[in-house]
Amino acid sequence: MRVLVVEDDKNLNRQIKEALTDAGYAVDVAFDGEEGHFLGDTEPYDAVVLDIGLPQMDGLSVLEEWRRAGKSMPVLLLTARDRWSDKVQGIDAGADDYVAKPFHMEEILARLRALVRRAAGHASNEITAGPVRLDVKAGKVTVDGQSVKLTSHELRLLSYLMHHKGKVVSRTELTEHLYDQDFDRDSNTIEVFVGRLRKKLPEEVIQTVRGLGYQILED
C-alpha cells in the first residue's frame, strides 16, 4: 500500500512517515500544497494524509482539485481547526475522514487502515482467502490457524493482493503501490517476492495470469 503524506511541519511529516513505514506502507512525502497536489495527481496512491494548513496551496484546495480531476483515493485530513464547521467543510471538499491535532499516531494508523480497507470494499480488519487469513491491524498472517512469518515486503505484497482479491493485479501496479517514489523499480523483485510468498503459503493462493499479472481468487 502506497501512501502520500502532505504536511508542512518537517518533524511531524517525518514522524508520520516513520510510523507509516513501520506499519508496512510505502510512503511518499510532500511539504507544501503544490508539491502534494502534483504527486497526488500523477502517482497512484492507496491513501493520502493531508494537512489543511499548507503553504503555497491549502489542503482543502488540493483536495478539491484532486476530486475535480476524478482522483478517488481515500483522503485523511489533519486539522488543527477542529470546529464542526471545519470538519463539515473538509468532508464536503471530498475528504473521507479527519483527525484533529494533536493526535496519537495510533489514531492516524487506525483511521488510515479503515480507509484503505473500505476503499477496497472490506468491512472488517480481517481478510481471508481460502485457508489464508490476514489481520490488517496486527499485520499477522495465518494459514489454517497456524501463524506464518513474513518479511515486511512479503506482507505488503500479500496485503495488496488480498485487499484487491478477485482482481488481476499487474506487476507495474504492484511496483507503483508497494514502493515509494525513490525506490529503484525493477519488476524482477516482484517476481522474487511472489516466489517467496508461494513457498510460505499454499501454492494455489496466488495465481499467475499469463501476460497480465497476479490474482488471489475470491472464495
Place this chain on the structure above:
Amino acid sequence: MRIDRTLAWFRAGALSPFLTGSIAARLFWLSAGWLVVALVATAFLLTELYSHALDTSLTQTLDFHLETLISHILDTGDPSSTDIFIPDPRFSRSASGWYWVITDDKGQATNLSSSLTGSVLPTIDVPFDADKYRTEAKTDEFGVHIRMVEREVTVKGRTYHIVVTGSLDEIFRLVADFRGQTLIVLSAVGGMLAIMSFIVARIALRPIGRLRKAIEAVREGDASTVTGRYPQEIAPLADEVNELLRSNAQIIERARNQVGNLAHGLKTPLAVLRNEAAGSKTRLGEVVRSETEKMTEMVSGYLDKARIAARTAVVGRKADPTIVMLRLCRVMQKINPNRTVTFTRPDASLPWFRGEEADLEEMAGNLLDNACKWSKTQVTVSMVAERTETATLLLIRIEDDGPGLTEQEAAKVLQRGVRLDEKTPGSGLGLDIVKELVDVYGGTLQLKRSSLGGLLAELRLPSARLGRS
C-alpha cells in the same frame, strides 16, 4: 431657606419616577400642569377685567345721575324742591342699593330718594379731588354693597353735598355668573388641549416605538441591523446601535480568528512533541509525554473557553436546525459507512435555533460523533418543538444502539472532563464543550436509555421564529 428645602426635595429623588418613567406620560403631565396654571390665571384675569369694566360702567351711570341732580338743583334754585328726582324706579325701592341724597352745609339732608327714607348712608372716607368729587365702594345698613359718588356744589352762596349710589351686588352676581361660564368654557378648552397634547406626544414618540421594534427584531434574530428611517433626533441612536452591532461582530470575528490561529500554532508542535516522545523509553521521553498530554488538555480546554467567551456576546443570530442536522448526518454517514445514520426530517414549521449556527453544529456534532463512536449499526436523529408554559424549546434527540450508560455513568459523564473509556478515540472534551455551550444558551442536556438499546441524548435549546434559509 425655601430654596434649601427645594434642593433637598430634588436630591431626595422626588422627581426620579418622573425622570425615569414614560416620556409620553412626562410630556402629558408637564403640558397638563402648565395648562391648568395658564387656564386658571386666564379665568382670574378675565373675571377681573370684566368686573372692573362693570364697575366703571356703574360709576359712569352714577356720574350721569349726579349731573342730572345738579342740573335740577340749578334749574329749580331750591335743593329741597320736590321737582328734583331721577326717573329710575330702582331709586324708589328701599334697600335696593340705589339711593341719592342732598345735604346742606350743616349736614342736614334737604332732599333724598324715596329708597333712602328712614335710613342713613355711610360716609365716604376718601378726600375730595380738585373737582370736589370723590367715590368709594361701601356697605349700606342692609348689607348691600354699593358704589358711592359724591360732589360738592355751591348754590346761592350755600354749599351742598350730593351723593348718588348704585348696587354693586348686581355686578358681583354678573361677575360670578361670568366666572362660572368662563370656567366651564376654559375647562373644555383645557380638556381638548390635554387630549391634543396626549395625541401629539404619542405621534411624536412613534419613531421611538419603531426603533424599539427594530432593535427587538435584531435581538430576535429577524434582522441583522436596525433598519428604517428615523427623525433626526433619534437617527443617530439607530446608527450607533448598528455601529455597535457591527463592531461587536467584528471583535468576535477577530477573537475567533485569533483563537483559530493560536489553535493551529500550538497544536502542530504539540503533536510533534507527543509523537516524538511516544516511542522513547527514557525519563525525558516519559516527562515529555506526560507534560504534552497535560498541555494538550489545557490548550483544548482554554481554546474552548475562549471560543465560548467570544460567543456569549452574540445577539440576533439564528439558524435552521434542519439544515445543520442534514449536514452533520451527511458527514457522519460518510465517515462511518458501516453504520446507518437516520435523520427523521421534521416538518417545515419546526422553530429555528436562537443562536450561532456554528454553536449548534458544535453541540449536535459532538453528540452525534459520540453516538457513532459507540453504536453497533444504527444512529437515529430527530427534532421536535417542545412547548412549555413559558417558551417553545427546540428538542434534538440523538440515539444509538451501542452499550448505553447506566444512570450513575450518565450522571458522571455530565461532570466536567470525565470520560468512561479512555481507549475510545477523542479527547474527552467533546461533551465538555457541549455542556458549556448548553449552559451559555440556557438549554439542557439529558442522557437516557434509548429504545434502540443504547444512549439517548436529549438536547433542549432556545428557539426562534422561522427565518429565511
